[in-house]
Amino acid sequence: MTDIDLYTRLIQEITSHQATLVAVSKTKSEEEILRLYEQGQRDFGENYVQELVAKQSQLPQDIQWHFIGHLQRNKVKMIAPFVHLIHSVDRIKLLNEINKEGRKLSRRIDVLMQIYIGTEATKFGMDETDVYAFCETWEQQKDEFQHVRIRGIMGMATLTDDKEQIKKEFEQFVQIFEVLRTRFFLDQASFDTKSFGMSGDYQLALEAGSTMLRIGSMLFGARS
Numbered sequence: 001m002t003d004i005d006l007y008t009r010l011i012q013e014i015t016s017h018q019a020t021l022v023a024v025s026k027t028k029s030e031e032e033i034l035r036l037y038e039q040g041q042r043d044f045g046e047n048y049v050q051e052l053v054a055k056q057s058q059l060p061q062d063i064q065w066h067f068i069g070h071l072q073r074n075k076v077k078m079i080a081p082f083v084h085l086i087h088s089v090d091r092i093k094l095l096n097e098i099n100k101e102g103r104k105l106s107r108r109i110d111v112l113m114q115i116y117i118g119t120e121a122t123k124f125g126m127d128e129t130d131v132y133a134f135c136e137t138w139e140q141q142k143d144e145f146q147h148v149r150i151r152g153i154m155g156m157a158t159l160t161d162d163k164e165q166i167k168k169e170f171e172q173f174v175q176i177f178e179v180l181r182t183r184f185f186l187d188q189a190s191f192d193t194k195s196f197g198m199s200g201d202y203q204l205a206l207e208a209g210s211t212m213l214r215i216g217s218m219l220f221g222a223r224s
């Protein structure tokens with residue numbers, strides 16, 4: 001169960017850095033989500049489409065749902081009507097699909113490009129070369145992508161106790177963000193989101209300039 005004092009301290013710390021807290025509620029009950037909702041929390045993150053859809057239908061409609069897990073193209077339509085921000089776009093085909101569903105619904109869906117910064121071989125996301133190629137394709141077909149808006153990038157650092165390494169990875173992440181902004185998004189003020197930092201490294205992330213923290217276990221306790 002969430003410790004409300006801890007939540008209050010965390011939200012103050014994050015807000016004082018002008019960043020947003022996404023409470024990662026995967027595997028957690030609706031009751032646990034509502035406890036934080038009652039404290040004013042509105043941004044929640046989920047990793048699994050089915051779980052997100054079920055929770056969204058049961059919980060208050062003003063919750064802003066973030067999708068942070070690996071997303072398959074055939075599941076985009078299930079979350080497209082309501083999702084607030086998709087953090088995990090890692091290929092053009094997926095962007096195409098989100099755009100297509102957005103068009104059907106006459107809405108524009110906000111997304112982040114997931115970037116691979118850690119050293120763990122299992123992680124999803126694009127490396128630096130991939131993300132430049134991704135943006136070049138997007139730029140060439142920009143007129144067709146009216147129903148998606150790229151807001152920034154998302155990443156995860158290597159799971160390690162080595163603070164220097166995490167710091168280096170976050171700095172590299174911010175550098176990639178700046179290069180992308182300068183090369184592709186100078187005329188788009190809404191390219192403003194750097195989603196990095198989780199329970200174990202959120203302080204380092206705030207120091208490095210994260211604008212969006214995704215925090216689960218620290219808030220809700222360990223997942224079973």
Ligand SMILES: *Cc1c(COP(=O)(O)O)cnc(C)c1O
Binds near residue numbers: 024199218
């Ligand atoms: C689970 C998850 C988080 C939250 O991780 P914690 O260590 O529990 O804070 C953040 N981002 C992604 C992509 C996740 O899958």
